[in-house]
Amino acid sequence: MATPVDGVVRLAAASRVLVLSLSLLARLLFRPYDTSATLHPPCLSSSPSAPSSSPSTNLSAAISSLAVWDGVHFARPAECGYEYEQSFAFLPLLPASIALLARSLFAPLVPVLGYRAVLVLSGYVLNNVAFVAAAAYFYRLSMLILKDRKAAYRASVLFCFNPASVFYSSLYSESLYALFSLGGLFYLFSGANTVAVIMLALSGSARSNGALNAGYFCFQALLQAYDAAVQKKRPLLAVWALVAAALRSIFILLPFFAFQAYGYLNICVHGSYEELRPWCKAKVPLLYGFIQSHYWGVGFLRYFQVKQLPNFLLASPVLSLAVYSIIHYTKMLHQLFRTTSIHRQIITALEERSVESCKGSDDTTVLRSEHSTGFTNKAHGNSKVKQRKSVATGTASAMFHDTMLANKEIQDEGSILLLPFVLHLAFMTSTAFFVMHVQVSTRFLSASPPIYWAAAHILASPNCSSKRWGYLICVYFIAYILLGSLLFSNFYPFT
Structure with a gap:
């Protein structure tokens, strides 16, 4: 029996086939603006363990040329390591992952296509599979927070066809x-x-903003500490909750700062520069911040120039949707706190989390979720397993039902669990608008769930004004998929 997660997975896979088809079609019909991606200078220092490349062929050159824009900077460290100061702006998870794939699963293709082409091919396969898995997690997360199957599915559809596809x-x-x-x-x-x-922690080794995810554990700790100190009158338990959150946050931050330390050792300690780089002399020698400022001109209000107006226009749809999401959920939370005490909200959130933990503990369902349940019942038909699962699920469902009945008004309006998502999105949106190259906002904010939750809310609203806005949202998503497939793949500026 198919589950909603299965539907989201199929839809996500179909969306990747569509985007890849459009991108390849654009490459066939139009000439790339910049063909420098085909240039392949040798590594500065050849590694004895690096696979040898085969002579270049038309097919290998065509595959290698698919690494455009930042893709070139991700493929280079995967092949040659971090050779230049500016290459440390590209965090190591993607280069390390595609290098591992190219030397294992796709290793038989190296003699045929060459190592660089196999690296690019590995990256494309890895990222498209990762997106499908991300869409499944998006749906499950949406179900936990929104507690509305239809809203979660609508938001997941929007995520599958997001503007940064x-x-x-x-x-x-x-x-x-x-x-x-x-x-x-x-x-x-x-x-x-x-x-x-x-x-x-792995998200923080993929992108620098992954370090911000430590804030979710801080939020969880504050709820637990409040419950322990106020509800259970156990101050030591509250202290332990805060200490545990601090340790978890440090672990999440560790990959990013470990990579900065690696850059410091390579450039400032063992580097070949004749003169010590200026950031090496700083009290806190943060390489990433220096690269962003020195090489790309990133900084507070530094992008506020008349010549950048087209880029602000390019980013305006996603920024507008982000601002709407923040306002919409802020109003919802404000109304929620007016009608229900914060104390009641915290207790309710912790009770629901306890119920979810109980539901997820049976047969390690937290790792296999709905799909494996359906598969097990269908493939084996084991009545004893079914009975055990039905008892566990029934108990959890009864607890969940009682909690829902006791807090029906709260669930109709929202949950305090929305708060960290709103704060996270607000910080990201402010950073994108005031500090970064604003056109990057389209992909920078593309993994923020509230954007899709709010857009799904607009699409489901029955009033005429919302229908018009819903139509514009659909046009925006479709237009950016088409524009991105055409412009980005041919090395034209997009976002």
Whole structure:
């Protein structure tokens, strides 16, 4: 029996086939603006363990040329390691992953296509598979937070066809970041803290903003500390909750700062520069911040120039949708806190999390979820297993039902669990608008769930005004998929 997750997985896979087909068609019909991606200078220092490349062929050159824009900078460290100072802006999870795939699963293709082409091919396969898995986690997370199957499915459809789709199907780190951030949040709100910490730490080794995900554990700790100190009158338990959250947060931050330390050792300690680089002399020698400022001009209000107006226009749809999402859920939370005490909200959130942990503990369902349940029942038909599962599920369902009945008004309006998502999106949106190259906002915000939740809310609204906005949202998503497939794949500026 098919489950909603199965439907989302099939839809996500279909969306990747569509985007890849459009991108390949664009490459066949139009000439790339910049053909420098085909240039392949040798590595500065040849590694004895690196696979030897075969003579270049038309097929290998065509595959290698699919690494465009930042894809070139991800493929280079995978092949040659981190050779240049600016290459440390590209975090190691994607380069390491595609290098591992190219030397294992796709190793038989190296003599045929050459190592660089196999690296690019590995990246495309990895990212498209990762996106499908990320979409499944997005749906499960949406179900946990929204508690509305239809709303979760609508939001998942929007995520599958999001405006930054072309980046999720190319040699960029968006897919891996979405997989580990959305997966980590799903496990966090399911009660599987250990799995959540590992996945969120991996998100921080894919993209720098993954370090912000530590804030979700801080939010969880505040709820637990409040419950322990106020409800249970156990201050030591509250202190332990805060200490545990601090340790988990440090673990999530560790990959990013470990990579900065690696850059410091390579450039400042063992580097070949004649003069010590300026960031090496700083009290806190943060390589990533220096690269962003020195090489790309990233900084507060530094992008506020008349000549950048087209880029602000390019980013305006996603920024507008993000601002609407923040306002919509802020109003919802404000109304919620007016009608229900914060104390009641915290207790309710912790009770629901306890129920989800109970539901996820049977047969390690936290790792296999709905799909494996259906598969087991269908394939084996074991009545004893069914009976055990029905008893466990029935008990959890009864607890969940009682909680829902006791807090029906709360569930109709929302949950305090929306708060960390709103705060996270607000920080990301402000950073994208005031600090970053604003056109990057389309993909920078593309893994933020509230954007799709709010858009799904607009699409489901019956009033005429919302229908018009819903129509514009659909046009925006479709137009950016088409534009991205055409422009980005041919090395034209997109976002």
